[in-house]
Amino acid sequence: MAKNITNLLTWIILPLILGVAAPVLSGCADDPSPVGSFLLPRGDLVSVDSVIIIAGKSSGEKAAPFSFTALRSTFALGKSEGFEAWAFLRFLGFPDSLSNATLQSAEIRLQTLYHVGDSLGSVSLSVHRALGEWNRDSFVFDSLTPGIYDLSGSNLNLGSFGDNESVLFPLDTAFVREWVRSVSDTSFKNFGVILEPTNSTVIKGFHSGTSDSAAQRPTLTIRYIMSGSAQVDTLVLSSVLDKFVAGMSDTTFLSDSTLVPARGGAAYRGVIGFDVSPVPAHAAVHRAFLDLTLDNISSRRASNRPDSLLALYGGVLNPIQIGAPISQTGGPVYRFNVTEFVQAMVRGIGDSNIRLSVFDEENTVGLFMIHGSAAADPAVRPKLTVLYSPTR
Amino acid sequence: MRKFIVLLMTVGSSLTATAGGPTYSRYGIGDLAYFGSNRAFAIGVLGIGLGGDGFINRFNPAGLSRISLTRLSAGFEFSTMSLKDQTGATKFARGDFQSFALAVPISKEHGITLSAQTNPYSNVDYKVQVRELTAGSPSTQTFSGIGGLSSLSLGLSYSPREDLSLGLKYSYVYGTIDQITKVEFDDVSFTNSELHASRFHGGSVFTLGFLVEDLGSFLGSPSLKPFQVGAVISTPAKLSVREERLLLTSSSVDTTAVLRGKTDLPFSFGLGAGYQANERMLLTTDVFLQGWQGANFFGGSSVGIRNSTRIAAGVEFLPKRVPSTYGDRIAYRAGFAYNSSYHSISGRAINEWYLSGGTGLPIGPDARLNLALHVGSRGTLDGGLQKSTFVRFSVSISASEAWFLTLEED
Numbered sequence: 001m002a003k004n005i006t007n008l009l010t011w012i013i014l015p016l017i018l019g020v021a022a023p024v025l026s027g028c029a030d031d032p033s034p035v036g037s038f039l040l041p042r043g044d045l046v047s048v049d050s051v052i053i054i055a056g057k058s059s060g061e062k063a064a065p066f067s068f069t070a071l072r073s074t075f076a077l078g079k080s081e082g083f084e085a086w087a088f089l090r091f092l093g094f095p096d097s098l099s100n101a102t103l104q105s106a107e108i109r110l111q112t113l114y115h116v117g118d119s120l121g122s123v124s125l126s127v128h129r130a131l132g133e134w135n136r137d138s139f140v141f142d143s144l145t146p147g148i149y150d151l152s153g154s155n156l157n158l159g160s161f162g163d164n165e166s167v168l169f170p171l172d173t174a175f176v177r178e179w180v181r182s183v184s185d186t187s188f189k190n191f192g193v194i195l196e197p198t199n200s201t202v203i204k205g206f207h208s209g210t211s212d213s214a215a216q217r218p219t220l221t222i223r224y225i226m227s228g229s230a231q232v233d234t235l236v237l238s239s240v241l242d243k244f245v246a247g248m249s250d251t252t253f254l255s256d257s258t259l260v261p262a263r264g265g266a267a268y269r270g271v272i273g274f275d276v277s278p279v280p281a282h283a284a285v286h287r288a289f290l291d292l293t294l295d296n297i298s299s300r301r302a303s304n305r306p307d308s309l310l311a312l313y314g315g316v317l318n319p320i321q322i323g324a325p326i327s328q329t330g331g332p333v334y335r336f337n338v339t340e341f342v343q344a345m346v347r348g349i350g351d352s353n354i355r356l357s358v359f360d361e362e363n364t365v366g367l368f369m370i371h372g373s374a375a376a377d378p379a380v381r382p383k384l385t386v387l388y389s390p391t392r
Numbered sequence: 393m394r395k396f397i398v399l400l401m402t403v404g405s406s407l408t409a410t411a412g413g414p415t416y417s418r419y420g421i422g423d424l425a426y427f428g429s430n431r432a433f434a435i436g437v438l439g440i441g442l443g444g445d446g447f448i449n450r451f452n453p454a455g456l457s458r459i460s461l462t463r464l465s466a467g468f469e470f471s472t473m474s475l476k477d478q479t480g481a482t483k484f485a486r487g488d489f490q491s492f493a494l495a496v497p498i499s500k501e502h503g504i505t506l507s508a509q510t511n512p513y514s515n516v517d518y519k520v521q522v523r524e525l526t527a528g529s530p531s532t533q534t535f536s537g538i539g540g541l542s543s544l545s546l547g548l549s550y551s552p553r554e555d556l557s558l559g560l561k562y563s564y565v566y567g568t569i570d571q572i573t574k575v576e577f578d579d580v581s582f583t584n585s586e587l588h589a590s591r592f593h594g595g596s597v598f599t600l601g602f603l604v605e606d607l608g609s610f611l612g613s614p615s616l617k618p619f620q621v622g623a624v625i626s627t628p629a630k631l632s633v634r635e636e637r638l639l640l641t642s643s644s645v646d647t648t649a650v651l652r653g654k655t656d657l658p659f660s661f662g663l664g665a666g667y668q669a670n671e672r673m674l675l676t677t678d679v680f681l682q683g684w685q686g687a688n689f690f691g692g693s694s695v696g697i698r699n700s701t702r703i704a705a706g707v708e709f710l711p712k713r714v715p716s717t718y719g720d721r722i723a724y725r726a727g728f729a730y731n732s733s734y735h736s737i738s739g740r741a742i743n744e745w746y747l748s749g750g751t752g753l754p755i756g757p758d759a760r761l762n763l764a765l766h767v768g769s770r771g772t773l774d775g776g777l778q779k780s781t782f783v784r785f786s787v788s789i790s791a792s793e794a795w796f797l798t799l800e801e802d
Binding site: 017031032033034035036037038039040041044045046047048050282284286287291316317319337339340343344347387389391 | 412413414415416420475476477478479480481482518519520521522523524526527531533534535536573575577581582583584585587637640641643644646649737776777778
């Protein structure tokens with residue numbers, strides 16, 4: 001009997017269950033459709049509201065440029081309208097054998113890339129022996145104290161030169177001799193040289209030691225005669241650590257709320273504050289655009305840099321948003337999609353300030369001046385346009 | 393048998409394949425699940441007027457009193473439905489756990505049986521999608537609800553006299569209902585969002601039942617002997633509800649609100665009757681009423697809600713009084729149910745009817761594999777509403793073992 005039941009289960013009932021249940025389960029469920037949507041309470045449908053919020057405050061602030069210690073593709077040197085860029089170079093790879101050589105000359109070659117300011121302005125500089133370490137995060141423009149370099153530098157005028165040109169200037173062989181000795185004698189140091197700008201109308205950008213092209217990298221050419229030899233030999237070093245710091249001694253403009261600065265190198269960043277209370281707390285922010293109007297007159301753009309700005313906000317997944325001009329009528333209007341920033345503000349998890357920096361700020365000294373919250377024309381003040389749906 | 397267990401596990405493992413259903417479950421606490429037992433499910437009734445040894449009566453605790461051996465019962469329900477409204481048609485399929493119950497007889501002499509069971513109380517399962525022009529950008533808004541309430545119950549029966557059984561059941565009604573609103577924009581400059589509103593429910597309900605299995609004896613009227621009647625009354629309850637609202641975007645998860653409130657479960661009353669036409673055929677019917685009108689759902693008014701009435705009748709048939717073959721032991725069941733549901737949308741009643749049928753297949757000395765089918769319809773196309781036709785298939789096992797019983801020595 002038990003066997004019969006087992007057979008019955010196996011051969012009749014189980015196939016019956018499978019035969020009925022399988023089509024029901026596999027049921028070919030359709031994708032969601034509008035069928036039944038008319039039954040939804042009208043309040044269930046998502047309605048999107050919009051609000052325009054004008055910046056309540058704006059100013060500037062000093063910050064460490066992005067990637068401050070990373071390998072930067074350019075460095076800058078020069079001075080324009082009170083803004084200075086100092087360059088640092090430290091050549092490496094001196095052979096110990098040069099200790100016994102007589103150094104005839106030393107020459108640094110730089111390859112230009114861009115300029116800010118007067119394109120025809122000449123560049124002059126003072127070459128100082130560096131006395132201390134400068135290749136660290138915290139070393140910024142304000143760190144340029146006399147103790148960091150030998151005040152008695154040699155003054156040079158490099159004249160006027162364009163972008164994408166090579167510039168040569170001599171270097172005191174005493175510096176090089178000390179660097180050569182530092183290879184085997186720790187009482188000698190190689191902190192490199194500091195190039196102080198002494199001109200006033202232009203800042204030049206140069207390819208750094210990270211360039212893939214040896215022709216673009218800074219080089220140090222040493223001419224020498226080995227002991228007991230009459231032949232002048234040449235050594236070209238292109239292994240170099242470089243850096244620049246930039247800024248200006250008068251930074252009172254940072255507290256101005258009429259124009260907001262964004263400048264690389266220094267770096268100066270804009271700080272724009274918004275009161276997002278018109279958006280209900282915890283609302284779903286579907287889109288938020290930040291519109292900023294550039295003041296062309298007071299801006300000083302680099303000759304080669306992308307025409308972009310960055311909006312910055314901490315504590316979110318994507319803290320950087322790129323803005324590009326959407327309108328060239330009057331001052332260009334830069335638009336940023338800051339949805340994520342505003343969502344965080346509405347959640348109350350961050351502050352109400354959006355920061356503004358130039359694109360690639362570690363590699364440029366271009367200046368963007370943006371109309372601020374106190375701009376005389378309300379139409380050019382920073383503006384947020386928020387589309388949201390309330391969640392309760 | 394091993395093949396059967398493997399089959400059940402295989403089928404059970406696919407039960408998460410819920411995919412939507414009628415939008416009516418958006419209202420109240422969803423679609424109410426009426427489940428009295430696997431046996432009653434096939435007959436179409438709730439089993440308020442049913443007693444006996446071969447099944448666990450989930451609806452009327454007094455119906456437990458005749459259970460002679462420890463009994464276990466568990467089942468699954470699979471359903472498919474076609475939905476129609478003025479916008480078109482669609483179909484869904486889903487599988488749900490139906491019930492699990494254990495009944496342990498304590499004293500056969502006094503009809504004392506303890507039961508523990510878990511049953512679905514309501515189901516929420518819908519998913520609709522609409523295209524909207526939102527802030528000037530086309531968007532797809534998807535609204536879905538999922539979850540429902542379940543009851544975890546302890547029941548006790550007692551027979552003060554041979555023809556009368558009383559029962560008391562305590563049910564803890566609990567469960568989560570999630571409503572999800574998803575907005576997806578065609579324009580990538582927009583951020584999509586998903587809002588989850590999850591309501592966690594919890595509360596207690598008491599059910600009192602009685603069952604007279606021999607009305608003739610009970611009333612002293614022999615002509616009524618084939619009749620049996622039963623009734624159940626359930627107390628109203630206020631379920632504690634905690635609602636958690638969560639906003640999800642591509643970059644953040646934000647708990648936007650945590651709210652607390654109450655949801656009403658109303659007083660309910662049911663009457664059932666049975667007629668043992670002969671030793672092979674039982675006719676039964678029951679009616680069940682719930683006073684949903686005016687119920688409060690988490691502070692919200694009872695829009696789209698009215699009192700509900702469910703009426704059903706059916707028959708159970710055994711081929712032979714004294715079975716000699718396996719086929720003789722198979723129970724055949726059929727019935728009809730009409731449910732004036734507690735949904736009333738835009739002033740239009742949402743009613744449901746279905747035909748039921750099934751078999752109870754013996755799979756051991758005192759065990760049955762119950763198969764049941766419901767075929768019916770719900771709702772209306774009038775007034776822009778939704779009509780669904782459905783097929784529900786249920787498979788369950790009810791088996792007994794001689795646990796906890798002291799066998800008398802010769």
